[in-house]
Amino acid sequence: MWRYTMKYKGLVFLNFLSVFGFILIELGLPTLLAKMIDNGIAVNDFGEVKYYGMIMIAICLIGLVALMFLAYCGSKITTSIVRDIRDDIFEKTQSFSHREYDQFGVSSLVTRTTNDAFQVMQFMQMILRMGMMTPLMFISSFIMIVRTSPSLSWVVFAAIPFLLIGVLLIGKKSEPLSESQQSNLDAINLNLRENLTGLRVIRAFVNEKFQEKRFKVVNDAYATVSKKLFKLMAYAQPGFSVVFNIIFAVVIWLGVGQINTGDLQVGNLIAFIEYIFHALFSFMLFANVFMMYPRAAVSAHRIEEVLATEPVITENENGITETKTHGYLTFENVTFAYPGNTETPIIRDVSFSSKPGETIAFIGSTGSGKSTLIQLIPRFYDVTKGRILLDGVDVRDYKLSALRKKIGYIPQKALLFTGTIAENMRYGKWNATTGELEEASDIAQAKEFISLKPAQYDELLAEGGSNMSGGQKQRLSIARAIVKKPDVYIFDDSFSALDYQTDAKLRARLKSETKEATVLIVAQRVGTIMHADKILVLNEGEVIGMGTHKELLKTCDVYYDIAASQLSKEELA
Structure with a gap:
């Protein structure tokens, strides 16, 4: 996947710069909001409020431009990747002998060219937007958390192991399900292809119901595996939400106590909560990327199988092209x-x-x-x-x-x-x-x-x-x-x-x-x-x-x- 991505180094670099613009708006706004509250609103200084407000507007405009570039770069790179993959698969299959076609099967080659390439495109879209952004956002948020209130940061650190274990378990269980899902999709394509090409024979023998039953078997198998996979993915978000809410409740409870004792200002508590939200939200987004990886890896492996297969009958570039006689x-x-x-x-x-x-x-x-x-x-x-x-x-x-x-x-x-x-x-x-x-x-x-x-x-x-x-x-x-x-x-x-x-x-x-x-x-x-x-x-x-x-x-x-x-x-x- 990265081999195809790095063909567009210029766009990848611009994408990376756009990520920093997004981080600037996401972390800059709560920092400025905290200063506005503590240095302006709390002491009735309208000049300070206006000053920080203007800076926040400027940051929003920078962030908007960065987001536009981020969306453009991500879309341009991923659509180019899926185009290149499909071109390469098609070119490779053109060189195959009948032996390789028999080995893969026509229906499987169609699935690899269409659905598998699409799965890779979706994953790379996530990587370019979330995969680059979330680690940087997570690290930057943690730095701001520790700087704002070292005494409250332990709450976040304590929750990380639980989140990591959940992500790893989901990722491990989703890989075999993804493999089974793609294999079942091959079977659906095969059944559908046979049904469409053999339509006249099916109708002549009045076997429409039989074909419907055959299709239902493979379609149900695909649906069953897909349900298991999507249920597994669906468990992640409520699980993360429970952990997030517990963290927020503990932070607010401890933070209010520190405000009462004068160890923490209101603005800093609000900023701290925002930093935690960005850190945990970034973690959740990165977890989604990680959980998508097994599915994309299965598709990438299936594509790589085709591209890595060397046909037994080759072009023989140094072979003979002309002969003196013709037709013997x-x-x-x-x-x-x-x-x-x-x-x-x-x-x-x-x-x-x-x-x-x-x-x-x-x-x-x-x-x-x-x-x-x-x-x-x-x-x-x-x-x-x-x-x-x-x-x-x-x-x-x-x-x-x-x-x-x-x-x-x-x-x-x-x-x-x-x-x-x-x-x-x-x-x-x-x-x-x-x-x-x-x-x-x-x-x-x-x-x-x-x-x-x-x-x-x-x-x-x-x-x-x-x-x-x-x-x-x-x-x-x-x-x-x-x-x-x-x-x-x-x-x-x-x-x-x-x-x-x-x-x-x-x-x-x-x-x-x-x-x-x-x-x-x-x-x-x-x-x-x-x-x-x-x-x-x-x-x-x-x-x-x-x-x-x-x-x-x-x-x-x-x-x-x-x-x-x-x-x-x-x-x-």
């Missing part, structure tokens, strides 16, 4: 297992090669490892054994951004961003011309439905492209990759939402467009891949068949069974 791909004995589960690989000893103009297809049962296999090329994950060569270079030796610029990836679930159709299509090439967009949309069989939109390429897409059909979203995703003109096209079951006629037209156009690139297609439909130059049949992560459609019908029983379930007898012949 080779898998050499590739094996992959998820981290921590190396004994059960998802992919086992896969080898194949392709050259520009070729189409390589992957087919197999659900869970056979098709999508995982192609995700190794852009290094969403790294191979466990073996290597993948793109244009003769191991993908791990590329600069990561350069590697991914060579690849046009179209995922299983078509993802579009909020914005216009044109902005989405230019996502891989921001300087693409209107002509390039039209050509890409024509190849992807998207031009027809785009032309029917009122704003055409400037048509706004809703969040996730929810105002488009599944087939339209897939065609726009394909068009986005075509605009990029990569060396390798990866279609991860990207034709599943298309009808057979559109599928056939699109593949025919793609064939001529991708003569200088390798095309990889993951598919469930044999009709989509039967014209591929090479088809790999996967089963439980292993290649059990490789060849053309006709070759595999004769040599691979698994492929024949898949084809037989989808094609007519004439097509199998």
Whole structure:
């Protein structure tokens, strides 16, 4: 937290000076009031009253300016801190591989970026205003207490140990509650995210009540912990008030006795009470800061976890950025297992090669490892054994951004961003011309439905492209990759939402467009891949068949069974 705060040293210094201005008004006024009473009012000297009154007005004006600067500096620093933290978290998560996303969870990362950063901001706001002010106020008040009446100061000293014990106990008990509270907030975000993204499925299965019960469980858990935490904090103020009132009662009782004996003046007693009030009030404010610390520390730790996590797949700044050849791909004995589960690989000893103009297809049962296999090329994950060569270079030796610029990836679930159709299509090439967009949309069989939109390429897409059909979203995703003109096209079951006629037209156009690139297609439909130059049949992560459609019908029983379930007898012949 201080690392971010000290980026704004000038504002912190001005904040510190403003604290002194506040202390001046808070302690200067009771001191001057005591002198006004004893030297002016008590002896009927109006001149002295007027003199001290003018000084008090001047101090009030100075204090007002100081308070304005204090409020400005505190707000400016804390808003800048939370902005910097969120920028850094976002930048860090952009560098994460899929492994780190799996480790934290998307919902937890959202909570850390929003709520945890806000908790840190609130705490730093307290620190900059109260954390700096209260220790100085407390020390200054104690000096004035001892100077005004040493014989009464023991009352305050006697109460301090009780107050300290209370603060420490509350701080110790609040830390585990704060950790539990933030974890429960992660669960709420996860549940809410699932509920919103899966709304159509929930309604289709008429499971709204079930989802409400699920949400109620995590929400009640959060509420229960929050109640315990807030109750704990709520006990502090009445506890402090009881101690304060006892101190004030004892001081007034002893002070009246000293006035009767002539050892203390009325003005000094009033000033003494004011000093005690400031000292104890400062202590209470500082105690609030201290009690907020465990909660902020939990949030800061959660943020630091993200920032300190080093991604297993890094940018490789000294990596290769250019190659002489384009579109050559080779898998050499590739094996992959998820981290921590190396004994059960998802992919086992896969080898194949392709050259520009070729189409390589992957087919197999659900869970056979098709999508995982192609995700190794852009290094969403790294191979466990073996290597993948793109244009003769191991993908791990590329600069990561350069590697991914060579690849046009179209995922299983078509993802579009909020914005216009044109902005989405230019996502891989921001300087693409209107002509390039039209050509890409024509190849992807998207031009027809785009032309029917009122704003055409400037048509706004809703969040996730929810105002488009599944087939339209897939065609726009394909068009986005075509605009990029990569060396390798990866279609991860990207034709599943298309009808057979559109599928056939699109593949025919793609064939001529991708003569200088390798095309990889993951598919469930044999009709989509039967014209591929090479088809790999996967089963439980292993290649059990490789060849053309006709070759595999004769040599691979698994492929024949898949084809037989989808094609007519004439097509199998």
